[in-house]
Amino acid sequence: MLKVYNTLTRQKQEFKPLKAGEVSIYCCGVTPYNDPHIGNARPFVTWDVIRRYFAQHGLKVRYIQNFTDVDDKIIAAAGRENLTWKDISDRYIKSYFESMDALNVRHAELYPRVSETMADIIAMVQTLIDKGYAYALPNGDVFYSVEKFTGYGKLSGRKLEDMQAGARIDVDERKHHPMDFALWKSAKPGEPSWESPWGQGRPGWHIECSTMSLKYLGEKFDFHGGGSDLIFPHHENEIAQSQACLGDDAGFAQYWLHNGFITIHEEKMSKSKGNFFTVKEILAKYPGEVVRFFILQTHYRSPLDFSEERLAEAQTSLSRLQNTQGYIKELSAKADGGGEAAAPLAAKAKELWRLFDEAMEDDFNTALAISQMFALSKEINIYYQQVTSGEVAFDAGNFSQAAKAWADMAAIIGLFEQDEAGADDGLTDKLMQLIISIRQDARQAKNWAVADKIRDELKEAGVVLEDTPNGVRWKRA
Numbered sequence: 319m320l321k322v323y324n325t326l327t328r329q330k331q332e333f334k335p336l337k338a339g340e341v342s343i344y345c346c347g348v349t350p351y352n353d354p355h356i357g358n359a360r361p362f363v364t365w366d367v368i369r370r371y372f373a374q375h376g377l378k379v380r381y382i383q384n385f386t387d388v389d390d391k392i393i394a395a396a397g398r399e400n401l402t403w404k405d406i407s408d409r410y411i412k413s414y415f416e417s418m419d420a421l422n423v424r425h426a427e428l429y430p431r432v433s434e435t436m437a438d439i440i441a442m443v444q445t446l447i448d449k450g451y452a453y454a455l456p457n458g459d460v461f462y463s464v465e466k467f468t469g470y471g472k473l474s475g476r477k478l479e480d481m482q483a484g485a486r487i488d489v490d491e492r493k494h495h496p497m498d499f500a501l502w503k504s505a506k507p508g509e510p511s512w513e514s515p516w517g518q519g520r521p522g523w524h525i526e527c528s529t530m531s532l533k534y535l536g537e538k539f540d541f542h543g544g545g546s547d548l549i550f551p552h553h554e555n556e557i558a559q560s561q562a563c564l565g566d567d568a569g570f571a572q573y574w575l576h577n578g579f580i581t582i583h584e585e586k587m588s589k590s591k592g593n594f595f596t597v598k599e600i601l602a603k604y605p606g607e608v609v610r611f612f613i614l615q616t617h618y619r620s621p622l623d624f625s626e627e628r629l630a631e632a633q634t635s636l637s638r639l640q641n642t643q644g645y646i647k648e649l650s651a652k653a654d655g656g657g658e659a660a661a662p663l664a665a666k667a668k669e670l671w672r673l674f675d676e677a678m679e680d681d682f683n684t685a686l687a688i689s690q691m692f693a694l695s696k697e698i699n700i701y702y703q704q705v706t707s708g709e710v711a712f713d714a715g716n717f718s719q720a721a722k723a724w725a726d727m728a729a730i731i732g733l734f735e736q737d738e739a740g741a742d743d744g745l746t747d748k749l750m751q752l753i754i755s756i757r758q759d760a761r762q763a764k765n766w767a768v769a770d771k772i773r774d775e776l777k778e779a780g781v782v783l784e785d786t787p788n789g790v791r792w793k794r795a
């Protein structure tokens with residue numbers, strides 16, 4: 319029985335899918351204005367494991383994640399570089415995928431963008447006005463009226479009275495309540511804007527996630543996720559918007575899961591302090607699977623402290639599992655030697671798989687689940703030594719059961735999906751471009767010996783060069 323910690327109820331609850339055999343998930347995506355940093359990666363790695371867990375258990379997973387491609391930070395970046403907001407968001411959406419692919423994060427079913435969901439967003443704002451939950455100002459701004467929604471504060475556990483007392487004095491006089499938030503912002507000169515019933519403008523941040531999740535997952539769906547920094551105000555506001563729009567206090571997401579922060583050397587990540595690492599910077603030094611493994615060695619709700627030392631430790635730990643993976647590959651290629659020598663191993667593997675699953679059922683405790691993988695690794699290593707030393711005959715039947723348990727664990731944690739060189743972080747391609755250009759230089763200088771040597775030795779290494787109208791390309795043979 320799977321239990322998850324629901325931020326909304328502040329307790330671990332049994333998970334019951336709304337629709338038998340299916341699970342629907344919405345996770346807040348990134349604002350693509352820079353390369354994703356290690357903190358951005360945590361929710362996506364977490365949800366990737368959760369999705370793999372459900373898929374492994376035979377559930378059909380529908381997972382939606384947005385891109386906030388219209389935003390102040392994107393507009394500011396576009397201004398600095400003299401580009402359009404779309405140039406910036408396209409560039410960093412590409413960067414997002416490069417980083418997450420390297421971490422074995424599988425793609426969502428759909429990545430809706432604000433700019434492509436504008437009509438639905440406008441319709442939802444209009445519904446909130448029509449139902450009396452929102453008000454438009456003469457200048458075209460539209461605000462959500464938090465006092466109209468009785469459940470406001472239920473996710474974060476805050477009370478509106480306390481929030482009002484804590485609000486700063488320089489509040490916007492035009493708002494009915496200091497905590498009222500923008501659903502639609504009237505256009506400022508030079509900014510991207512869209513036509514709406516309130517004039518040219520663009521949406522506030524919170525409305526997009528309500529619109530997209532309801533649009534693609536329906537009025538009720540199972541999970542909503544994101545970093546714990548999103549609980550207030552973003553997710554609180556999403557609930558207020560969505561449930562008001564639906565007219566249903568039990569509508570919208572049923573389980574709210576939030577991952578903890580990543581700190582750097584026990585301090586909050588901050589660009590100004592210089593303790594800020596993008597995934598790409600880390601990938602320049604470590605394979606993606608090490609970064610993924612590092613993240614998953616801690617339970618998703620616990621804070622996670624990042625340092626190079628800890629990453630190096632994760633690499634050492636992971637290499638132990640990689641060794642076992644190598645042994646399994648080697649043994650699996652062997653012919654059956656008869657006997658039942660691996661029967662105890664198969665029994666142990668079955669038990670460890672059960673413990674692994676139990677750990678996952680306890681609010682996706684990947685830290686504990688990984689420790690069961692280490693226990694199985696130890697057992698497999700012992701068996702490998704016994705077989706290779708000739709102590710026992712290779713028992714293919716029983717061994718394959720242990721290997722299956724191992725593969726199932728690895729498939730959920732998301733390991734051993736990359737070749738030994740790690741994810742293609744772009745370094746291979748850069749080095750190949752360098753080699754190709756050296757060969758071109760050699761050819762131009764009519765140094766055929768060097769040019770041929772490069773081509774032949776690359777071929778030896780399994781790389782083929784092809785002449786195309788766009789220059790020389792390389793590919794793995």
Ligand SMILES: [Zn+2]
Binds near residue numbers: 345346347527552
């Ligand atoms: Zn969101």
